[in-house]
Amino acid sequence: MKREIIFTLNGEEAMYEVRPEWTLLYFLREVCGLTGTKEGCGYGECGACTVIIDGQAVNSCLYPILEVEGKKVFTIEGLLSADGELHPLQKTFIEEGAVQCGFCTPGMIMSAKALLDEKDKPTENDIKEAIEGNLCRCTGYVKIIDAITSITGRR
Ligand code: FES
């Protein structure tokens, strides 16, 4: 049986009909068509499904949809400006060569955004901690850390 919940998705509050057994990841991809959020492992190990809920980076594959009631959810699609311009983090990932296949990239960027929203000038250790739950099979992480560092003005 479906339930109605109200929450804010990418800045717009709305009521949604959901099934209690859905995860947030399922809802985003299969119901809303927000396929920027990726499904990698499906059980909390890879970070490909990372979104921001009330300022915290979380794995949406483990997040029951009913628990988003009343919360603010941001996905990678929510980072675009109104005129479709990429977020500075997205630009710097491209410019620094931090994207190869791109599968991990939305999750990496959401983890980085949650960190930068909390700390203007994170240290390299802060950055490593923020993305420690995000696996990348392509880049070796150095360029990802460089990209996030460059946006802090530390380089
Ligand atoms: S798909 Fe959620 S952590 Fe891997």
Ligand code: FES
């Ligand atoms: S760029 Fe391919 S998994 Fe990270």
